[in-house]
Amino acid sequence: MRKLILSLIIAAFVLPVQANEGMWFLMHIERLNYRDMQKMGLQLTPEEIYSVNHSSLKDAIVQFDRGCTAEIISDSGLVLTNHHCGYSKIAELSTAENDYLTNGYWAANHAEELKPKSLSVRFFVRMDDVSKRILGQVNDKMSELDREAAINREIAKIQEENSEDGKYTVSVKSFYEGNEFYYFVYQDYNDVRLVGTPPASIGKFGGDTDNWEWPRHTGDFSLFRVYADKDGNPAEYSEDNVPLNPKHHLTTSLKGFEEDDFAMILGYPGRTNRWMPAGGIEQNVEYAYPAWVEASKTSMDVMKGYMDKDQSVKLDYASSYAGIANYWKNRQGMIDALKQHETADTKRKAEKKFQKWASKKSNKKYADVMPVINDYYSKTNEASQHDNYLGLLLRTRMATIPYRLGKSIGYYLEQNDAKKEELKPKLDAEIENLYEGLYVPLERDVLAAQFKLYSTKAKNIAPMVAEIADEANKTEDGWKEYLNDALQNSIFESKEKLQGFMANPDAEVLQKDPLLLLSNDLLTRYRYNSEEQKQWDNDFERAYRLMVQGMRLQNPDEKYYPDANSTLRLTYGKVISLPEDTRNDANKNYYTTLKGTVAKYQPGDAEFDMPKELIELYEKKDFGQYADKDGYLPVNFLTDNDITGGNSGSPVLNGKGELIGIAFDGNIEAMAGDVIFDDQLQRTISVDIRYVLFLIDKLAGASHIIDELTLAK
Known part of the structure; x- marks a missing residue:
């Protein structure tokens, strides 16, 4: 337990929540956030975001390979996520002779889509609060080990009750350091295949130098597809499997956005701990x-x-x-x-x-x-x-x-x-x-x-x-x-x-x-854990749980959200600039353009090389329907959404729930974001979906993929 505690990303005291702060449960949106989100520009109902009985946004958001987020963007199971999320699978499928990681890859049809050895996506089905049930099994006289054992016994029962004989994966997790418990029901699909990826010179443009930096010019995306049996059920890989017809897929927006427009992100943030002392x-x-x-x-x-x-x-x-x-x-x-x-x-x-x-x-x-x-x-x-x-x-x-x-x-x-x-x-x-x-x-x-x-x-x-x-x-x-x-x-x-x-x-x-x-x-x-260390851990875990409990009682009128722990969350805010930066050629410092990308070009450099075909498209201004109304081709943009590791690949959505980008990074000025939320500096860096579609269509020539999408123009 000590090593788990020490490995957690640390965090600061929970202060009054800012408008753009928080990683919220979808089932609590109507009670805690809906009115605020409406004022900022949301045009959906809570039921359209999270519904157990009907199709909703949550059905298009998947956990990708247990460490990232992805979204379903077509009625044929097309999955969009970050290049760096698919990185290990693309590398696995590559050889020195067929180096897809370096050169990119685009399947011309379903038959050419490539199956990694092991890759799954997880769909979120439903969740519920079981705090009273689980906490009814423990008392203050128990040691932490006895408490944990009692909780685990009850968790096992809850998992069995909700798995429907193995159809679903059920996960019960603690929140607020063991003061609340919720169960989550998932359905896993294990036949997921690579559809397309840009070359590393686009997907990883800027390399370690630009990582966590702004202005940014990275085409950090890749495409996969979920396959199922003929009835749409999860199935291990088979040539007889067919592309999944999902319950819901996202509409992709070509309309663009302006500064201060509403933006929300749904995803699976990995770990925060904003209570740590x-x-x-x-x-x-x-x-x-x-x-x-x-x-x-x-x-x-x-x-x-x-x-x-x-x-x-x-x-x-x-x-x-x-x-x-x-x-x-x-x-x-x-x-x-x-x-x-x-x-x-x-x-x-x-x-x-x-x-x-x-x-x-x-x-x-x-x-x-x-x-x-x-x-x-x-x-x-x-x-x-x-x-x-x-x-x-x-x-x-x-x-x-x-x-x-x-x-x-x-x-x-x-x-x-x-x-x-x-x-x-x-x-x-x-x-x-x-x-x-x-x-x-x-x-x-x-x-x-x-x-x-x-x-x-x-x-x-x-x-x-x-x-x-x-x-x-x-x-x-x-x-x-x-x-x-x-x-x-x-x-x-x-x-x-x-x-x-x-x-x-x-x-x-x-x-x-x-x-x-x-x-x-x-x-x-x-x-190794000495008996002395075990006692320290026991005392610490009890004290930490009571600290969180006490701090919530100390400030009972505050709105609280639980720390991230790889469960589906929603964060909302707006498209917003950082202070003016002379390194960015854009008119406002909330977006970057292909002009700025080309300006960083260094032939032969491992981090800043780029395909000559992309430069040619820029010089011809051959941006097609993907150009902004002002004529430039957008690349990356900023929002003030509250995200962390695990949100990589998360969809950035406008007020109508339409896809406008893919989150992939944060800015180094707010690197303490998992520790303390800075309302002035906290930024999410995302790939503009118009740049993604431009690369697929104009650079890769994979227009058949564009034809799959539901576009809002």
């Missing part, structure tokens, strides 16, 4: 995030050296590198923004007011809450630093493969011959899967660099690592030399070597394998 903010700024940043950069530097030399390696590691790079910049931006905002000081002032309220006799239940919380953070500061160094080390695949396969092989060797025969195909498949795309020289050098960093910067490190470090840290290449020797003497060095071992397996050889011993040491340390 000053101690948590300071812990992340001073200990946890600096370790994350340093360890991320260490991996990136090594990976990039290998990826630049070999296109196959680049494709195999493209998604992993992109994920590390994204959070590397995010965490550094968080550190800078939290310091600049002096967020911890703001929190501490609010906590003093809460403590004064809690000291009243009528509120004595909450009197010890803040002291317990502050004590917890002071005791776990160094542990948070350690866990981030070790966590990034464990993202290196060769650090965990021996552990994962060692357990499976060990279990296999304990069985009788009949059971071994049954287990062997599954074990062979696991070996194939874990070694796919693995490049040992890269893995070795990343691991060596991470071991050196971990063993010199973290405290209370894994015992075996500490023992090896006494010698390995004496020289620059000490860890490389150690790992070279360990690899040569390990059955886990390669898939082929491991398969050779499995032809005549020996339990003693397995148990003494140097990489397995090291991998076991790392995972054992990562999961």
Whole structure:
């Protein structure tokens, strides 16, 4: 539990909600938000946004690959999301000979749509409040572990009652730190195929340099399609499957928009925690995030050296590198923004007011809450630093493969011959899967660099690592030399070597394998929790839950929204500028144009190259029906919607519920947005849907895709 808490994106005290702040449950829109949304420009009814019995907007919004959002934009199951959301699947489908990630891909018909090995979308069916039912199973005398066990027993019942014999996936989640509970019913479709993607020079234009920056000029989109059986039900991949006819699909707007126009976003924001105290903010700024940043950069530097030399390696590691790079910049931006905002000081002032309220006799239940919380953070500061160094080390695949396969092989060797025969195909498949795309020289050098960093910067490190470090840290290449020797003497060095071992397996050889011993040491340390730590966690979790409960009682007239936790939410605001910026050629600083994109063009540059055909279209001003009424071709735009990670790919909708863009990023000035909502600086960066359609039609020549859409002109 400690590692889960320390990994949460931190957040600031819940202040009075701004008009554009909040990630709202759809079932609460009518009660909490509808009047405000109407005043700002919404023309839909609450029933048109969320309905259990009728088609509504929520039926067109899907969770994509469990980490992003996407939207259904045709009556044939066409799915629109970000390029970076589809990135790993596009890379998986690519080869050095057919490099779709670099060059793009457009299926001319359904038969040419490409199926990744594993990709699903999740449709939201309904939700309901089960707080009273679940909280009726617990009492204040329970330990946190007993409380959790009682809650989980009731959750299991709720899931079984609502799954309709496995037709639906049911998820029960806690909100307000365990003070409320809701269940969510979903339907998953696992046959999802790639329809089209622009080249990386468009989908990732600007690269790491422009990431989290404005002005932005990125065509961050990709297209997929959901397939079902002939009756429209979820089905595993089959050539007999047909494109899904969804309950609802979005209308796509070509009408454009103006500054101050209403804009709302529906999506699956991943994680916020806007209740976390000053101690948590300071812990992340001073200990946890600096370790994350340093360890991320260490991996990136090594990976990039290998990826630049070999296109196959680049494709195999493209998604992993992109994920590390994204959070590397995010965490550094968080550190800078939290310091600049002096967020911890703001929190501490609010906590003093809460403590004064809690000291009243009528509120004595909450009197010890803040002291317990502050004590917890002071005791776990160094542990948070350690866990981030070790966590990034464990993202290196060769650090965990021996552990994962060692357990499976060990279990296999304990069985009788009949059971071994049954287990062997599954074990062979696991070996194939874990070694796919693995490049040992890269893995070795990343691991060596991470071991050196971990063993010199973290405290209370894994015992075996500490023992090896006494010698390995004496020289620059000490860890490389150690790992070279360990690899040569390990059955886990390669898939082929491991398969050779499995032809005549020996339990003693397995148990003494140097990489397995090291991998076991790392995972054992990562999961270690002393009895003392367990008590700290118990006390902290209780205090944190009571803090949130008490703060809501302290300010009962406020409108509250629950923290993000990958459940469907709606956020609303407006199209809005940032202060004037000379780097943006647009007349107002809420949008960018293709002119600005071309101005950034640097031939041959990995981040700012672009297709010559796009430049030719710009020079001819061949924008077709996708140009703005003022003649320019829009690219990206800004709104003040409240989003976070997981919202990538979310639709940006106008007051009629029509699609005007796809959210893909935020601005670095408001990087503390998961921590404290800044009404003046908070911005969502989105791809203008007109740029998306222009690229599909004019650049890719895939007009058959345009013909699928319902267009509002």
